[in-house]
Amino acid sequence: MTQTVSGVAPSAGAAPAAERRVDWTRYSQQAGLIAVVVLLGAVFTAKNSDFATSSNLIELLRAATLYFIVACASTMILVGGGLDFSIGAVYALGAVVSGELMTHNVWWPVAILGGIAAGVLVGLLNAAISVYLSVPPLIATLGTFFVASGLAVVMTSGSDVFGFPDSFINLGAGDIAGIPNLIFYALAVGLIFHVLLERTLFGYDTRALGGNRAAAAANGIRVARRDLQLYSISGGVAALAGILGAARLSTASPTAGGSGLTFQVITAVIIGGTSLFGGSGTIAGSALGAILFAEINNGLQVVNVNPLYQQIFIGVILVAAVAIDQYQRKRRFRA
């Protein structure tokens, strides 16, 4: 086959052009997102110069950190063709489990591990339900969302847990040279997930899994094992974020996170260019999505717009981002 036979085959022949085009479209959504973030920043700054102060920008980034940490794992799940709705509830469950352990005099590092373990367990349950009972991930994780929420409330009889050691609180509330610890954690988590997704066997398998599950299985990728790993990571990371959130506020609330967090995280990931249909997505995109979220929230407050407008903004941006993505996909791939 030295030539393409069907008439609509632009890919053979013009090698360098094809190569450039692939690289460009892969990052175009992120470039667009950066433009939106910068433009919006300029608008907010024009309205109120307080927006661009370093203290406000640091606050903006800090507000994005916990969402971003959860979003890293959600990006992996979506790239792998799955979906985890339980993250908002696991966020609260992880915090509450760690909190209860600490108030029962368990050493705080062990308490953190206990909270993460609770999240991993929910993740394993999610994967087991969807893989072995063939329940779609949407339903499986919606079910465990309610179960985990319920457990968090039952464990605490519905009230907040507090009275944590200072070294634990410092984890979430402390800073290094004026930059909140949370920002460093988010950078570390983001870097780890980026490398995991882009460089490792696990990442490659995950993309294959999300791109075409049957093909991945037929080529010897152990899809069930990968699902178990993906959902456990998601559960563990969501719990970790909840624990860090509890450390920041010195309080573990059974109603923290919730469906609001689930929706915000998944929305940020999708705005960041990760496909709901699996196979494509990046951690950098999700970081931009999370930053855009925080920027809108922060900026609307700084310019004295009713923060309730935030949701309208986000809704429009979500639909626009996905519509643009779909349009590019149509032009790029054959039907």
Add this chain to the structure above:
Amino acid sequence: MTPSTAPALQLRGISKRFGHVTALAGVDLTAYDGNILAVLGDNGAGKSTLIKVISGVHQPDEGEIQVNEESVILRNPADARTAGVATVFQDLALVEVLDVSTNMFLGQFPRRGWFVDRKAMDQQSRAFLDELRVTVASVKTEIGMLSGGQRQIVAIARAMRTGAQIVLLDEPTAALGVRETAHAADLIRALRDRGTAVICVSHDMNFVFEVADRVQVMRLGRVVGVREIATTTRDEVIGLITGSIADSPTEERT
């Protein structure tokens, strides 16, 4: 023309039922190194089920599978791969959103320490496709941007790349134009000349008579004849497919 060497793959008495439907009833199959066996049959003859049994997708209810005269149990596609069986499925089993070289190495990504060796993957894919005279603009092109024919060729090239001893092809020419079919035929011959045992399920009588060394005809889940291409005729094979020629499942002319 049947080689005198030991068979690379041997199936004995394979049966497979789905509920009340018997898809395969006591099917035998023998494939040799450096030999192309075509499996022909009408719709519902059990060809696809047979491919899925050999590739580890379905597990037979009865019967034995031997690779190099050793009994194997293929619980999943990974087992089949380990046993040396690579399959090119009819739906190609390519990941559209991933590029050519990633698809070439799907399930067998080369690694350097903790990381996938992307450079080696691209270089080997390029070298391999060049060797097969496959024209793909860039190995970083997503599969979704290729034509149906290019995809088919990449899928066959992938099976070759794995270095499997036994390669199964499910309807390799189903979606191809004339020129692409000729190229696919070249690739399949190249595969045979490397000493691979090739099993090729097809509807395409011309393709089978042009490429295959032996043909096994199936009808309603049973083997109704195995012939050497050199000594049979299209009429005889068509007769076996339609049932107008009496079954002769065990007679293999040599």
